Amino acid sequence: MRNKKEVIVTFHPEQGWKEPVYEVLNDVAEIIFLEDLETRERKARLKEVDALLSFMVHNELEKEEFRLLRDGTMIQTLLAGVDAVPYDVLPQSVMICANAGAWSEPMAEHIIGMMLALGKNLLKRHNELKRGEFSREGYSTWFHGKTAGIIGFGGIGKATAGLMKAFGMRIMAINTSGKTDEAVDFIGTMKDLGRLLAESDVVVIAVPLTRYTKGLIGKAELEKMKPNAILINPARGPVIQEEALYEHMLKNPDFKVGIDAWWVEPHVHGEFKLNYPFFELENILGSPHNSNMVPEIYPIAVRRAAENVRRFLEGEKPKGIVDPADYEFL
Structure with missing residues (x-):
């Protein structure tokens, strides 16, 4: 009989990531790093583990390894978004917990950065200066008194x-x-939603990608927005319908868009791909899904996830429990 519960860390721990795991969990669990296990021991451990602490769990376990998990196992991700988890191969009684709100602070700064860059036309003016054009024509946005519409009012x-x-x-x-x-x-x-879109000068998408939010923003929704509104998506690309967004931007050059989360991305799909030439438009600002990536936040996110694992191990109800049914048909 085991004296302690077992927690397997499935991601490679960067510098500063191990410390919060041990500080939070060492007295209640045996902590095992998956990368330290040989194949045979790896499978044996996965059959007995109480909780997995994962980053991008879909890349850290083989599909057949998910089937090894026993009833009641917890998978705690470092990420807030869990749409890439292979729900189709998970035993039904495995609990998935998202790290909701763990990355909120740097992501919020990134959103504000995009809002300011778009509203103040910084990229456009910068490129004009690079071409030797010194033009003060045209106005930028004063955000004081403007309305922000936030779709999804969790941590971010x-x-x-x-x-x-x-x-x-x-x-x-x-x-x-x-x-x-x-x-x-x-x-x-x-x-x-219609009222929010119609009244807002800036719209921020901060919902997870589920079967309820996939394609949430399409042609009809975009047409409800102000012609000079700013739309920022740091969440998941497919929340917005790609074709509808491109066509709307093409027809409305004063409508500006900041995209951090794309439809096809390397860490999920193996490549970055666009079906429409967004970067031929001037009313777009893009970043490579890195709004959370500041070095200080990673140990904090690890600690927040580890604290939720501890709740689970001690018999408390953990935060961020996911309903797999919400992710069907993605």
Whole structure:
């Protein structure tokens, strides 16, 4: 009989990542790093483990290894988004927990950076200067008094709203309950999406990709937005319909878009691919899904995930439990 529960860390720990794992879990669990195990021992351990602490679990285990997990095993990811988890091969009783809100602070800064760069036309003006053009013609956006609409009011949405308030912006938000303890000007549910889109000068997508949010923003939704609105997506590419977005941007050059999360990305699909020539347009600003990537946040995200594993091991209800049914048909 084992004296301690077992936790397998499936990701390669970068510098500074091991310490929070041991600090949080060492007294309640035996901590095993998957990369230290030989193939035979790896499979044996996976059959008995109580919890997995993973980063991109879909890349860290082979598909057949997921089937080895016993009933009641927990998979805790470092990521907030869990749409890439292979739900089709997981035993039904395996619990998946997302690291909701763990990366919120740097992502919120990235969102604000995109908002400012687009609203102030910084990339356009920079490129003009590179060409030797010194033009002061045209206005930029003053964000004071403008309305921000945040679709998804979890950790990222709340952190973004906090920064936007410093600009004197009005905050509208949508979540599943239509309730929040945060000081906002409007809180609603998805039935209020049309109102939020119509009233907002800046729209931020901060929802996970599920079967309910896939294709959420299409032609009809884009046409409800102001012709000079700014749309920022740091969440998941497929929340927006790619063709509809391209066509809308093409027809509305004053409509600006910041994209951090794309439709086809290397870490999930093995390549970066666009079906439409977005970068031939001037009203786009892109980044390579790196809004969370600041060195200080990684140990914090690891600690937050490890603390949730501890809750599970001690018999408490962990945070961020995922319903696999939400991810069917993705």
